[in-house]
Amino acid sequence: MKGREVYSGLRVFPPFAVRIDGRRFRRILSSLDFEKPYDERFARAMADSTVLFFNESGLNPLFAFLFSDEINLFFYEIPFNERIEKINSIIPGFLSSALTIKLNLEKPVAFDSRIITLGKENIYDYLLWRQAETWRNHINLCGFYTLLEDGMSENEAAKYLKKKKASQIHELVFRHGINLAATPAWQRCGILVYRKTYVKTGYNPVTKTAVETTRTKIVQDWDTPIFKTGEGRKLVEKLLSMKR
Secondary structure (H helix, E strand, C coil): CHHHCCCCCCECCCCEEEEEEEECHHHHHHHHCCCCCCCHHHHHHHHHHHHHHHHHCCCCCCEEEEECCEEEEEECCCCHHHEHHHHHHHHHHHHHHHHHHHCCCCCCCEEEEEEEECCHHHHHHHHHHHHHHHHHHHHHHHHHHHHHHCCCCHHHHHHHHHCCCHHHHHHHHHHCCCCHHHCCHHHHHCEEEEEEEEEEEEEECCCCEEEEEEEEEEEEECCCCCCCCHHHHHHHHHHHHCCC
16 A cells, blocks of 8 residues: 555755645634734734744744745755655644644634745745735735725625726725835735844853853844845845855
8 A cells, every 4th residue: 555655755855945825714813803904913923833833843944934824934955855745744734733822723724835946046036926926915905905994895895906906906095095115014025034143142160251152043024125125135145045
């Protein structure tokens, strides 16, 4: 029967990204009375779950980019002999459990998972794509809930927005007093999670001198720049060159 494990030999070779997406999150989370279209409690739980993954999963992602119910993890190395079955089961499994705990849910949530093969030179373009999706998601969500406040049904709002360009939706919400360019950066540009080195000063009781050691901590960046700007490109280059 071992021979029937027909996919067990499939492998992926770094670097690559793993993108996980929430499955039926809207239905499960609707009972939590979150603010619409965004709730910082949910975003915080997603970011905290990602930090927990960095610290407790035993895996070694380079960094992560997340927005809404999507988390992108980037790897230069991976255990399990690069087996796709392992990667696509352990990562979403861990993060599903982590988010269930962070939100103190009575019912579990689930993520699906896919692997994106990338060369190091492709990671920047991939980030541009996902951040562009972050912005599109932001425009559509704000437009959708603006129309609901105006009295449309969910079906009517979805149908109306389907025919509109991004610029038209932007103008729609602006007329209702919302400047999308001034909304919080984490809603427009996403959140980054990565390791950051810092110097800690201590005292050596033997030599009776001050000593400095380099430590690493996991940080959340809620003020992510636009990646296509000079500042954003410089940050991505820094993340790609960080020691793990």
